[in-house]
Amino acid sequence: MVTKRVSKKTLKAEDEQLRGYELVYIISPEVAEEKADTIVDNVSQFITGRGGAISNVERWGKRKLSYPIKRFVEGDYVLVKFQFKPSLGTELETNLQISEEILRHLLVRLDGAE
Numbered sequence: 001m002v003t004k005r006v007s008k009k010t011l012k013a014e015d016e017q018l019r020g021y022e023l024v025y026i027i028s029p030e031v032a033e034e035k036a037d038t039i040v041d042n043v044s045q046f047i048t049g050r051g052g053a054i055s056n057v058e059r060w061g062k063r064k065l066s067y068p069i070k071r072f073v074e075g076d077y078v079l080v081k082f083q084f085k086p087s088l089g090t091e092l093e094t095n096l097q098i099s100e101e102i103l104r105h106l107l108v109r110l111d112g113a114e
């Protein structure tokens with residue numbers, strides 16, 4: 001069996017490269033439209049403030065959920081496509097989980113170029 005040794009410098013260099021991601025999150029329907037805009041702006045500022053680059057933000061609007069989440073049956077969906085350092089993904093997800101206004105989120109790494 002041949003094992004490949006990877007130095008910490010190589011891992012660090014790979015970690016510094018920007019990767020493509022898609023983030024879908026659902027904002028609580030109790031949140032006012034102005035506050036929802038602020039939440040979208042805060043998520044975008046989090047990404048760009050840490051060296052990321054947003055290529056697209058789509059507001060899908062209020063849609064019915066497949067199943068109730070925290071007693072809600074609908075939510076305001078948002079899709080964000082962006083480039084980001086992989087090491088910061090867990091920090092982004094932690095902040096999304098902490099937020100009481102965001103019911104659910106899904107962060108997906110995209111393979112290949114867009």
